[in-house]
Amino acid sequence: MCNGATIRRHEVNGEIFIARVIHGGLADRSGLLYAGDRLVEVNGLSVEGLEPEQIIQILARSHGTIMFKVVPISDRPVNSQTTLYVRAMADYCPQQDPAIPCAEAGMSFHKGDVLEIVDQTDTLWWQAKKLPSTSCCAGLIPSTSLLKRKQKEFWWSQPLQTHTCIKTLSTVDEEEDMMAIDDKCVETDEETFESEDEFSRNVEGIYLAGFRRSLRLCRKRSHTSIHQQPCYSHCPRSCYSALANPYEEVVRYQRHPEDTNRLIALVGPSGVGVNELRRRLIEINPKAFSGAVPHTTRMPKMYEESGREYHFINKELFENMVYNHRFVEYGEYKGNMYGTSVNAVSEVLGSGKICVIDIEPHAIQSVRTQKLKAYIIFVKPPSAARMKQTRKNAQLITNYYINRPFKDEDFQEMEDAVRKMEHQYCQFFDHVIVNDRLQDSCVQLLTAIRRAQDEPQWVPASWLCPTDQS
Ligand SMILES: Nc1ncnc2c1ncn2[C@@H]1O[C@H](COP(=O)(O)OP(=O)(O)OP(=O)(O)O)[C@@H](O)[C@H]1O
Numbered sequence: 058m059c060n061g062a063t064i065r066r067h068e069v070n071g072e073i074f075i076a077r078v079i080h081g082g083l084a085d086r087s088g089l090l091y092a093g094d095r096l097v098e099v100n101g102l103s104v105e106g107l108e109p110e111q112i113i114q115i116l117a118r119s120h121g122t123i124m125f126k127v128v129p130i131s132d133r134p135v136n137s138q139t140t141l142y143v144r145a146m147a148d149y150c151p152q153q154d155p156a157i158p159c160a161e162a163g164m165s166f167h168k169g170d171v172l173e174i175v176d177q178t179d180t181l182w183w184q185a186k187k188l189p190s191t192s193c194c195a196g197l198i199p200s201t202s203l204l205k206r207k208q209k210e211f212w213w214s215q216p217l218q219t220h221t222c223i224k225t226l227s228t229v230d231e232e233e234d235m236m237a238i239d240d241k242c243v244e245t246d247e248e249t250f251e252s253e254d255e256f257s258r259n260v261e262g263i264y265l266a267g268f269r270r271s272l273r274l275c276r277k278r279s280h281t282s283i284h285q286q287p288c289y290s291h292c293p294r295s296c297y298s299a300l301a302n303p304y305e306e307v308v309r310y311q312r313h314p315e316d317t318n319r320l321i322a323l324v325g326p327s328g329v330g331v332n333e334l335r336r337r338l339i340e341i342n343p344k345a346f347s348g349a350v351p352h353t354t355r356m357p358k359m360y361e362e363s364g365r366e367y368h369f370i371n372k373e374l375f376e377n378m379v380y381n382h383r384f385v386e387y388g389e390y391k392g393n394m395y396g397t398s399v400n401a402v403s404e405v406l407g408s409g410k411i412c413v414i415d416i417e418p419h420a421i422q423s424v425r426t427q428k429l430k431a432y433i434i435f436v437k438p439p440s441a442a443r444m445k446q447t448r449k450n451a452q453l454i455t456n457y458y459i460n461r462p463f464k465d466e467d468f469q470e471m472e473d474a475v476r477k478m479e480h481q482y483c484q485f486f487d488h489v490i491v492n493d494r495l496q497d498s499c500v501q502l503l504t505a506i507r508r509a510q511d512e513p514q515w516v517p518a519s520w521l522c523p524t525d526q527s
Pocket residue numbers: 273325326327328329330331332333334447448450451452453454492493494495498
């Protein structure tokens with residue numbers, strides 16, 4: 058009965074009851090029907106002995122005014138619930154759920170949608186609105202415990218497969234990459250990419266930290282070395298955590314002008330242009346934006362200063378920092394460790410600047426913390442045809458060549474990587490930029506960053522909880 062209420066049949070005596078009144082629906086607004094009322098007649102017809110489906114057919118055939126005769130429930134529940142806001146960590150479609158009491162009363166949602174839960178009286182079926190909402194009428198959604206159960210059932214019904222964490226351009230097979238050698242490409246070795254590292258150059262006395270090739274190459278390799286483990290053990294807070302927590306409680310957060318800025322974390326497939334965007338942003342206003350100085354275990358070069366290009370530390374200290382979860386992300390390249398620490402990010406934020414870093418998607422959860430309050434911007438490529446047009450002079454950094462022109466396969470691989478990233482992590486993206494024309498993307502990035510700092514945003518409720526030590 059989806060015109061604002063659902064009905065159920067008492068298992069023992071067969072009587073028909075109002076199971077729930079849909080928040081904001083016709084029945085709710087009339088103020089005459091309540092969950093628990095006993096239905097006696099519809100349009101003068103007794104419902105005794107009828108199945109709920111038969112009653113629904115009577116209603117479907119009715120036109121104009123519908124008359125209900127009900128025996129009101131003796132103790133009407135007082136609605137003392139407070140509204141709860143959550144972000145969905147999973148998709149839900151009522152039309153594909155045979156267990157929903159009334160599919161038409163259900164509400165579909167996708168990962169990342171913010172839902173206003175208006176009624177949690179039923180332990181299995183909650184009522185919610187999707188925000189921003191234009192409808193006054195709520196829809197049925199599974200409660201946390203029910204959705205968890207559904208997710209687990211679905212998970213177990215899938216053939217066992219080791220989840221391959223996102224493969225990006227960076228993981229092109231060595232052999233394949235060698236075959237595709239272009240004469241103009243420069244083969245990388247430690248010396249070439251360190252000495253020709255234009256990304257770490259000094260802009261008006263300000264060093265662009267965190268752009269060095271060694272660091273970026275180590276991140277590419279980290280896919281194949283450190284991180285290629287089954288998804289459920291490797292990404293416990295992404296896919297597997299949706300099973301544990303299908304709804305994340307969120308609150309509206311407006312940064313106070315005196316609070317530290319929120320960290321801006323760019324995520325995107327390798328080669329899409331996150332470093333180009335980041336570099337341009339910092340060059341536009343180095344007083345406002347900065348990267349974080351990474352740590353490394355490699356020896357400093359003559360011209361390098363600890364704390365400027367890198368924090369140079371020994372392997373033991375690095376391992377200790379890993380052990381104590383002090384890195385946002387880290388990896389190994391040519392026998393040396395590289396990483397971006399939480400402290401390096403905090404230092405930039407503490408100086409009053411906006412820290413802009415780029416991270417691999419599996420590191421998203423390490424920056425979604427009370428301390429860093431990261432605003433995640435997903436950078437995705439335009440269509441392959443547009444990529445071909447706009448990236449004519451662009452160059453890729455791969456594991457083996459520092460400057461290789463893009464090939465058609467690169468665009469295809471980028472699209473595949475985007476699909477996987479969106480599938481696994483889209484619920485964490487606060488904003489998405491399609492990096493088509495560079496100028497436009499820079500403007501979009503600046504606007505998004507300004508909004509992240511100055512306008513109210515939905516953030517995890519745990520960030521504002523005083524007891525959370527994260
Ligand atoms: N919108 C754009 N139009 C044209 N060229 C672009 C655009 N964005 C980036 N590029 C170019 O594409 C190439 C790759 O960009 P960039 O190095 O920023 O990629 P990335 O996403 O940081 O990946 P990686 O970390 O693997 O290098 C560079 O030559 C860059 O100048």
